Amino acid sequence: SVSMFLNTLTPKFYVALTGTSSLISGLILVSTRCINVTLQIDFQNGISGFIPINRGKQVSAQRSNSKKKSKAKCKVWRNPLNLFRGAEYNRYTWVTGREPLTYYDMNLSAQDHQTFFTCDTDHLRPADAIMQKAWRERNPQARISAAHEALELNECATAYILLAEEEATTIVEAEKLFKQALKAGEGCYRRSQQLQHHGAQYEAQHRRDTNVLVYIKRRLAMCARKLGRTREAVKMMRDLMKEFPLLSMFNIHENLLEALLELQAYADVQAVLAKYDDISLPKSATICYTAALLKARAVSDKFSPEAASRRGLSTAEMNAVEAIHRAVEFNPHVPKYLLEMKSLILPPEHILKRGDSEAIAYAFFHLQHWKRVEGALNLLHCTWEGTFRMIPYPLEKGHLFYPYPICTETADRELLPSFHEVSVYPKKELPFFILFTAGLCSFTAMLALLTHQFPELMGVFAKAFLSTLFAPLNFVMEKVESILPSSLWHQLTRI
Secondary structure, three states: OHHHHHHHOOHHHHHHHHHHHHHHHHHHHHHHHHHHHHOOOOOOOOOOOOOOOOOHHHHHHHHHHHHHOHHHOOOEEEOOOOOOHHHHHHHHHHHHOOOOOOHHHHHHHHHHHHHHHOOOOHHHOHHHHHHHHHOOOOOHHHHHHHHHHHHHHOOOHHHHHHHHHHHOOOHHHHHHHHHHHHHHHHHHHHHHHHHHHHOHHHHHHHHHHHHHHHHHHHHHHHHHHHOOOHHHHHHHHHHHHHHOOOOOOOOHHHHHHHHHHHOOOHHHHHHHHHHHOOOOOOOOHHHHHHHHHHHHHOOHHHOOHHHHHHHOOOHHHHHHHHHHHHHHHHOOOHHHHHOOOOOOOOOOOEEEOOOHHHHHHHHHHHHHHHHHOOOHHHHHHHHHHHHHHHOOOOOOOOOOOOOOOOOHHHHHHHHOOOOOOOOOOOOOOOOHHHHHHHHHHHHHHHHHHHHHHOHHHHHHHHHHHHHHHHHHHHHHHHHHHHHOOHHHHHHHHHO
């Protein structure tokens, strides 16, 4: 009977069946998407939160500004908090036997050194000519030997820089060498400052001497910070930013933010953020997550997921959640390091903004500051995953920033050592109903096509399938018939 029924079906039936399944699948897909957009759930622990309303003008302005920079979105930046090769990176290699820096990262540093510390007139001064070759040398020992050779000829600031960075085995030794470099660098800076308007060559030399002086003072401030003289480091950074306000390429304000957080000078941190967390300025994980930390600090000590689920979020809690969502959208890799879901490694000398390398560099120095604020990590744990429900899918559109660049994974693999598992952008999982409906529609369409092409074979298959499916039921019915009296069974069937 089943095969006769299947044989009597016309092709129109199969077309209608397939069309109906596709229509149902599409309706479920649209309705599920609408539910995901409107019913945003902030907290992964079952808290039905409220998505803060975006400031429309600020968001649109930030998007338009970000679109202009979309071509440079995968640019590699110098890490403002990079460690010392001799005193820190090399010591890690001696202890573990692993190389914390990749060849690509060190090659970028060599290019930076040639850009900052050399100029076209170096060949006129023997010591600078030697250092110009030293910055291009790949062998570390050859670079160190060249620096010593340059110092035999003259007090060369860049030679002291190289020795402080690569030969000094402790921060104390590096600081002594940087102080000698400062003495030599200030003399060169004063001389070139007087001659900078005498021609293009003198102007280029003055620009080089300015870069050298700023680099030395910044590294001296970092030495003071590492040796526990944090207030001294803050003063040196502030003075440096006042003396050279236009040199933003070193991102000294990020060093200042970290030092101020160590002092727990949160009012000063807010003042720095007010200046640099601007729509027109490039963003960074340090800027976004520090802003989130300050807002979380105001509510985190009394925050409770259970209480928030009952009464809803207060205005201060909404602001903190919004700040966390903003930070996570900018760099989604940071929370796993702050929550210690992934192990940290030494940060590279260069970072890719919004990438795993930037997340490592930020968490390496700022994890202690998040731990110091009571409840901040708990608030981050409860809210950070809610960010991905706010971002349009697929990622052609961003929410508060331009879409997450797809090139970050490739660049991070070149910047980070091979023993580190690179963090990738969290993939948005499709709802179960969409997957189930798509599978059911595909299965129904395949059955319809096979039945239309091979009706007799499919009839036999359907008959065998149904008989196998109902075999346990027939077995049970036979047992029931053998147990119950025939008269009772007759009455039940009539009912």
